[in-house]
Amino acid sequence: MKLIIDSCSDLSLEHAREIDAEVLPLTIQIDGDSYTDQIEISSEEVLQTIKDGKRPMTSQPNPEKFVSIFEKYVKEQESILYIGFSSGLSGTFQSSMIARDTVLESYPDAEITLIDSHSASYGLGMIVERASSYIKQGDDDESIIAKVNADIEQIRHLFTVDDLNYLAEGGRLSKGSAFIGSLLNIKPLLHVEDGKLVPIEKHRGLKKVFKRMTELAKEEGAAGRGHIVHADAAKHAEDLKQQLLDNTGLDNIEISSIGPTISSHTGDGTIALFYFKKGH
Incomplete structure (x- = not known):
C-alpha cells in the first residue's frame, strides 16, 4: 500500500x-x-x-x-x-x-x-x-x-492565534466566530470540530491559554507522544511544552514550525498542540 x-x-x-x-x-x-x-x-x-x-x-x-x-x-x-x-x-x-x-x-x-x-x-x-x-x-x-x-x-487539536480576524478573512473561520479580543489581550482557544476551526474559549493572555490546554490534555488522558507547532513563536512553544511535561502524561513532545500553506492562513504567533486522547 x-x-x-x-x-x-x-x-x-x-x-x-x-x-x-x-x-x-x-x-x-x-x-x-x-x-x-x-x-x-x-x-x-x-x-x-x-x-x-x-x-x-x-x-x-x-x-x-x-x-x-x-x-x-x-x-x-x-x-x-x-x-x-x-x-x-x-x-x-x-x-x-x-x-x-x-x-x-x-x-x-x-x-x-x-x-x-x-x-x-x-x-x-x-x-x-x-x-x-x-x-x-x-x-x-x-x-x-x-x-x-x-x-x-481520537486526534485532538488545540491552538491559539494572535488574530482571529486574519483567519476569518482567509475563509478558514466564519466571520461570526472571529470574536474581537486584541484590545484586551484576549487570546482565543480553538479546536477542530467536524473538520472545521471552532473557537471554544477565550482567555486573558497566553499563560491562561496554555494552562487551559494543559488542563484539557490531562483531563483527556493524553499520554506518550504529543506535538507542538508554532509560527515564529518558538519560546512560547517551549513554555507550553514544559507545562505539559510537568503536568500531563505526555512525555515525548516535539516542536516544529507550521508549514508555509497553514502559515498563510494563520499568520505569526500561532501555537498548536496535538495529541491522541486517552487509550489511543
Whole structure:
C-alpha cells in the first residue's frame, strides 16, 4: 500500500521520505507569483510577506496532479491510501475524489482509498505517521484503513492565534466566530470540530491559554507522544511544552514550525498542540 499525503500535514519533506509517504504540495501565490509549498518557499518567507502587509493566497493541487500520482502507483499494481487535509478547510480532498473516479475509468480494478482526515497541520501529520507504521508492520489494507479512521476520531487539536480576524478573512473561520479580543489581550482557544476551526474559549493572555490546554490534555488522558507547532513563536512553544511535561502524561513532545500553506492562513504567533486522547 502506497501512502500519499498533501503538504498541509506540516511534515517536512525529509520526514515524509523517511516514513515513505509521497507528498502532493499545495501552491502559494504572492503578488501574482506562484510558489510550491516547502520546495520554493519557506514558512519564514511566508510570515515575512504577511509582516510586509501582503496577503499570501493558497491553491489546492488540481485533479490532474492527483491523476498523475495515482496512475504512477496503479501501473505498479500498488494499492493507494491518500489521507487528505480536512475537506472542511480546503477543496483538496474534492480534487482527489475527482481524480480517483478518472483513474478508475481507465483502471477499474485499481485500489484507491481516500480518507478525509478532518484534520490540519500536525494533527494530520500524527495520523499520517501512524498510518505509515501500520503499513511498515505489514497490516492488511482493511486493517490499516480501520486503524486510520479510529485515529482520526481520537486526534485532538488545540491552538491559539494572535488574530482571529486574519483567519476569518482567509475563509478558514466564519466571520461570526472571529470574536474581537486584541484590545484586551484576549487570546482565543480553538479546536477542530467536524473538520472545521471552532473557537471554544477565550482567555486573558497566553499563560491562561496554555494552562487551559494543559488542563484539557490531562483531563483527556493524553499520554506518550504529543506535538507542538508554532509560527515564529518558538519560546512560547517551549513554555507550553514544559507545562505539559510537568503536568500531563505526555512525555515525548516535539516542536516544529507550521508549514508555509497553514502559515498563510494563520499568520505569526500561532501555537498548536496535538495529541491522541486517552487509550489511543
